[in-house]
Amino acid sequence: DWTMAAYKDQQIKAIREQVGDGKVICGLSGGVDSAVAAVLIHEAIGEQLTCVFVDHGLMRANEAEQVVGLFRGHYNIPLVHVDAEEQFLGGLEGVTDPEKKRKFIGGAFIDIFEKEAKAIGGADFLAQGTLYPDVIESVSFTGGPSVTIKSHHNVGGLPERMNMKLVEPLRELFKDEVRELGRELGLPDAFVGRHPFPGPGLAIRIPGEVTKERCDILRKADAIYLDEIRKAGLYDAIWQAFAVLLPVRTVGVMGDARTYDSVCGLRAVTSVDGMTADVYPFESQFLQNVATRIINEVQGINRVVYDYTSKPPGTIEWE
Numbered sequence: 001d002w003t004m005a006a007y008k009d010q011q012i013k014a015i016r017e018q019v020g021d022g023k024v025i026c027g028l029s030g031g032v033d034s035a036v037a038a039v040l041i042h043e044a045i046g047e048q049l050t051c052v053f054v055d056h057g058l059m060r061a062n063e064a065e066q067v068v069g070l071f072r073g074h075y076n077i078p079l080v081h082v083d084a085e086e087q088f089l090g091g092l093e094g095v096t097d098p099e100k101k102r103k104f105i106g107g108a109f110i111d112i113f114e115k116e117a118k119a120i121g122g123a124d125f126l127a128q129g130t131l132y133p134d135v136i137e138s139v140s141f142t143g144g145p146s147v148t149i150k151s152h153h154n155v156g157g158l159p160e161r162m163n164m165k166l167v168e169p170l171r172e173l174f175k176d177e178v179r180e181l182g183r184e185l186g187l188p189d190a191f192v193g194r195h196p197f198p199g200p201g202l203a204i205r206i207p208g209e210v211t212k213e214r215c216d217i218l219r220k221a222d223a224i225y226l227d228e229i230r231k232a233g234l235y236d237a238i239w240q241a242f243a244v245l246l247p248v249r250t251v252g253v254m255g256d257a258r259t260y261d262s263v264c265g266l267r268a269v270t271s272v273d274g275m276t277a278d279v280y281p282f283e284s285q286f287l288q289n290v291a292t293r294i295i296n297e298v299q300g301i302n303r304v305v306y307d308y309t310s311k312p313p314g315t316i317e318w319e
């Protein structure tokens, strides 16, 4: 009989065998996957694990605090909090191509992990919360020729110059299974039930150039959208909901003044594994309320649109 409890024990054993008495660095992204990987590895090898949370400045509102709080408050896992906003935003300056953004971000993560590995006197392994769908979607497109749709930030292996090997205990799992494993490991329900958040963060939700100013605008709009979704009791019925900030300005009118500001797109989908997705059918009144709040409360946005594209042909993220 296959059970998640048995899977957990089997993975713990496999991690111990792979790691021996080596040291492991685990990158925490703020999402569920890397948190589950970290807690699992901690159960397996305890103090041989150091977690590194890279705050790239591309997190949603309050995200960094939540992740650091969970790990420092509930677990006794050593956690290094790296403030890398300048490094990431600096490197993204002038970059508009989606794959260039993804490649830069993936590389910057690796550079930081390498530096932190040195800081703890060398690490033999780098752990990541890579899932099965991340692996599939980064290498080929189901049914068609081998084409990269998106380079997931944590897929593609490590540069050859690095001496670290990868530990990826979730590589065979789908999202719903990761959540079950998280519960099995005792992670709080509210944390395990969080919507997926991509490693490259808000950078791939800001088509065009990413700047701190645009990240701040998007964070505000996104927080209002999710606040309304929670208040309406819809959070758990949705696989993923988020705002995007478009590099398009349109004319509007506020009071008796002309505005010329950015367009905000809203996305919400249902899905089982992220490989395919359907548009979440909000009531029109709900979307109108969200749009009104965003336009009234967020300076820099004067128009809100809803994305009616399923996957395929769209992807969930816009880049």
Ligand code: XMP
Residues within 6 Å of the ligand: 137, 150, 151, 152, 153, 154, 196, 197, 198, 199, 200, 240, 274, 275, 311, 314, 315, 316, 317, 318, 319
């Ligand atoms: P797409 O946009 O490819 O996304 O339909 C499918 C799921 O994967 C998430 N995603 C990522 N997760 N690193 C991640 O950790 C990435 O580079 C990445 N790109 C997309 C996306 O949020 C959705 O849940």
